[in-house]
Amino acid sequence: MRYKFYREHKYVSAALNKLERLIAKTDFRSYQETSSVKTEWQEVSHMLHEHAKYEEERLHPLLEKKGSKAHLHAHEDHESFDDTFRLIDDLLEAINNESSPEKKVEKGYQLYLTYRKFVGENLLHLHEEETSILPELQKHYTDSELRMVEEPTYKAMTPNQLTSMLNGLFPHMNASDKEAFLDDIQRAAPGKFEKLTSFL
Secondary structure, three states: OOOOOOOOHHHHHHHHHHHHHHHHHOOOOOHHHHHHHHHHHHHHHHHHHHHHHHHHHHHHHHHHHOOOOOOHHHHHHHHHHHHHHHHHHHHHHHHHHOOOHHHHHHHHHHHHHHHHHHHHHHHHHHHHHHHHHHHHHHHHOOHHHHHOOOHHHHHHOOHHHHHHHHHHHHHHOOHHHHHHHHHHHHHHOHHHHOOOHHHO
């Protein structure tokens, strides 16, 4: 089995779906409930921004070096998603600034539609990365070369950071995914791996 990136997409998808369910149930006339959505959105959007940054800085350059253009559409998606993030931020701000309860509800509905559309677009984006970009990376690089992409990250992370990462990811993954993460960490930072006893 070839070396894989994008296993964390299972976590990404779960986080987006969880927020979609929260937005669907929110009474936007309530400042407290709207604030809860805003807090969750800030965490999700930050995670998505960092995830896209990682792909742009670590994975896409590998394809550029080989003259491949398989990543260009995904790059365009990242830029488009930035615009959507700003729209969602604006809608949340507009809801908080609105004095009419009825208009708060209507703006909340527009927020829900906007976010739900984004979730659908993001699912297609994740699918493209795993079915187009990943095979292209595997075509141009050996497993050993691909594995080295992750090594600097694991070497730089503390045991506590590694533990926090795995606590977030593992509830959404199968045994094979978990084994792959643990194997990468053990190869990159064997001393830190010994401290991850709760995941063994």
